[in-house]
Amino acid sequence: MNEDDSDTPRPSGDVPEFRRVHSGPTPPGTGPPRRRRGGRASAWLPSAAARRRRAVLLLSGFLSAVVLLTSGTAWAVTGWLSGQLQRHDVFAGLLEEDRPASGPQGALNFLVIGSDDRSGIDPEERSALGVGNVGGRRSDTMMLVHLNNERDHITVVGIPRDSWVQIPGHGPHKINAAYSLGGPSLAVRTVESTTGVRIDHYVEVDFSGFVDVVDALGGITVCLPEAIHDDKANLSLEAGTHEVDGPQALAFARTRKSAHGDLDRIDRQQQVLAALLDKALSSQTLSDPSRFARFLETALGSVTVDEALDTAALNQLGAQLRSIRLKDVTFTQVPVDRIDFWTPSGEVAVTWHEQRAAELFGAVARDEPISTEDAAADPDLPAPEEVAVEVHNGTTIPGLGARLRSQLVEAGFRVPEEAGNWTRQDLAETLVRYAPGQEDAAHLLLESIPGSRPEEDPALDDRVQVVAGAGHTGVAVPAHAAAPTGQQPVDVEGRDTVRTHTAADDVCR
Template sequence: MNEDGSDTPRPSGEVPEFRRIRSEPLPPQRESPPRRRTPDGREPAWLPSAAARRRRAALLLSGFLSMLVLLASGTAWSVTGWLSGQLQRYDVFAGLLEGDRPAAGPHGALNFLVIGSDDRSGVAPEQRSELGVGHVEGRRSDTIMLVHLDHDRDHITVVGIPRDSWVHIPGHGPHKINAAYSLGGPGLVVQTVESATGVRVDHYVEVDFTGFVEVVDALGGITVCLPEAIHDDKAHLFLEAGTHRVDGVQALAFARTRKSAHGDLDRIDRQQQVLAALLERALDSRTLSDPARFTRFLETMLGSVTVDESLDTAALNQLGAQLRSIGLDDVTFTQVPVDRIDFWTPTGEVAVTWHDQHAVELFEAIAGDRPIPSGAPPAEADFPAPEEVTVEVYNGTGIPGLGARLRSELLESGFRVPATAGNWTRQDLAETLVRYSPDRQDAAHLLLESIPNSRPEEDATLGGRVQVVAGAGHTGVAVPASAASPAHQQPVDVGGRDTVHTRTAADNVCR
């Protein structure tokens, strides 16, 4: 899988064109739309083309949530009619059969599907390189978020859906979820998400984030936090660990890079962090109290938003009235609990699979308008490094070469195995044994976490030694990312994301 998701198969048929109807009333107290032109009529050299600005699909939800929250303020209340007219609209739900859709949720609750396209058509090669967005053709949903507004309108829940999730796309079979857009447009994206989650989608919002860089810069930049350094040549991002004030270009790269241990899962975390930072800046009194700054912010943001036809002026007015008291503490972020991030598909791609039980629990809570279940924040286990663990290996089965294979896997993972594998006293073991003396529990813990379906056996006579006896069910060795050395990290750990963990927008803001 490459940086831009190019492993997603291209549809063989022609991708349908989606008709979007847009009206363009003028903003309040302005005689004409602003024009960013030089005296001779040309766009300034520093301004990317309109096509390039339309392709900055990084933070899909920021504009939408900012729009709702700003509508709830007294400053924004007078411009809802103009705001509604600026939005592009598309009949997303046409053709969806009522009998094939999930049941509607409790009265008053609303679910928004927010996506963005990674379409790069019309962007010059040098512009693609400058923005670090790659050169993959076609259209896919670069990021997918399910946004739930509870019936009391006092809380918003944002669920990030990994774009590489392996799901069933109606009419097309198993695919990565981000292929639904290219295969059938917004309607098929809605149908796919509803089928995978069991949650009925009430409204659709698509954001290509025209002028995202300008929005961040207009707000004076945002603050982001990094637990570890990121150096990504392709995204043009070079940040050390710590807190950074970033401009629009850096914020775009920060939201898109995959150069971290858990790829798309970390990417969702970063996008939610940037969203929280944008919300904080957008809610800043200096933005709300300055009409010119507020209008520029909305103009830049709204030109890149497409919504379903039912999200009209009346609906926006109603939402604005209902969300007047929403603040950063009332916006909760989470993402779908995952089981594997290294699932090899039948077509030879690497995809993400969801955790059956915990994902179902999450989406059932969303569909039922109930508080989502949440576990404790994931913590890194205190493991020794594999290089600090010396192991004796034995074959406890009649399978020729199984002990040698296990020894090779342990060596490749960084463990010290000085002797060749021997034969155990029994040859009928079904499960792999991890045998250890009482003073080597830390080493045994690491081995048990690294060898699936293994079981512990404490033996006080071992005198500081650790033994691994291969059983017939042995499948391999995968060291947890928190313990693996850089040379032996295994891309199988999901970083504690197999259960639901939540953070508010206030928690995500760097202080």
């Protein structure tokens, strides 16, 4: 994201104020110390053996859910930690009938927002951080974090902030505008309606909070395949491995000064998230009581969560995620179709590859592993633009043939003639009729038209016909076929497919 954010639509009128309420538990150690038998004062933490049984709960910060908890720190620590978090009633006002169905029992989905709210940062600090002076609030980063039912795997899906989507009640916008138009609740509603995945919890952190998290850990290590120089973000890094502090890590995560802008930025954000987790696990932050307390106090003050993520929920998650390690955290991002889509208002936005994105979010909603099969074109099938089709209406439904023709053209097939009427008007199923030798073209059409059935006819010579039946629902070229003509993805280096990597893969060694 460039720091001025000038291409983001802003709401007219007052932006709703989001009520965030601190709970009130006092931090451990502020009251009278407990005493052991024999009169010696004990520390507020449990024994060293208990501390070694720490767990890592990935809920967090700026880029994807990383607040580090330990299940071995007793209820007093978790109660204090819960009190440091800001809370917002995110799900109030969301109508059940407008929301996706709940997923399999036990699976959890978090929407993680990195807010670009600059209201709490003074001008001098804004300049030092290179975050600009734009007012208002937008979601600078958005990730969907899925915890599976077995609690042995976490999936983090990066959502491009420039994704062109329908925002409920506001029409088409970039997805990051949902937060500025209606706060966390509208952001949740937009992600749910766009992905079909029900959100169970919400986590948000702002710029200064992210910087504090990195600095509290003593910095992180990042690596670059090529140099990045971004004057606005105060970032200048050559290719190679670098130790960066909080402000540098923020600039590294936010800059779009690379070939593929927002998509490269998601890769860097996921690398930063992996580096944060690796640093916390490899350092003494989690095992040293005083360092751990300082880290939590520093990191959590700018984190906002939904009201249901209370002390009991945090305790339970901490215990359940006890064995999660870097290799158990999988990163991916939404498959895209275009990165240069011109919106009606003259902005450049990102559009998703509808079918592959639906497959990705369908797997998340069903709590299934993400498929990473190669989605390149099937070499045995022709591309849609190589298939010429005749279209006919085999029903009494007015305009069905014309609608089918339009759908085929939009999907990339060549339909040179207008749709005609078939000799019969009582077809229930759509027919794909083909001459011998046109089996591959027919197979592609059969895969693209749900509910259709084949019919070979030697009298057709080299022609292929599609006859619409009453059960026709639409045309969708399968993922393993070539992309439609006129909608070829811009060169995004395979980003129209589902690519995955683990946090262990992302750590610089």
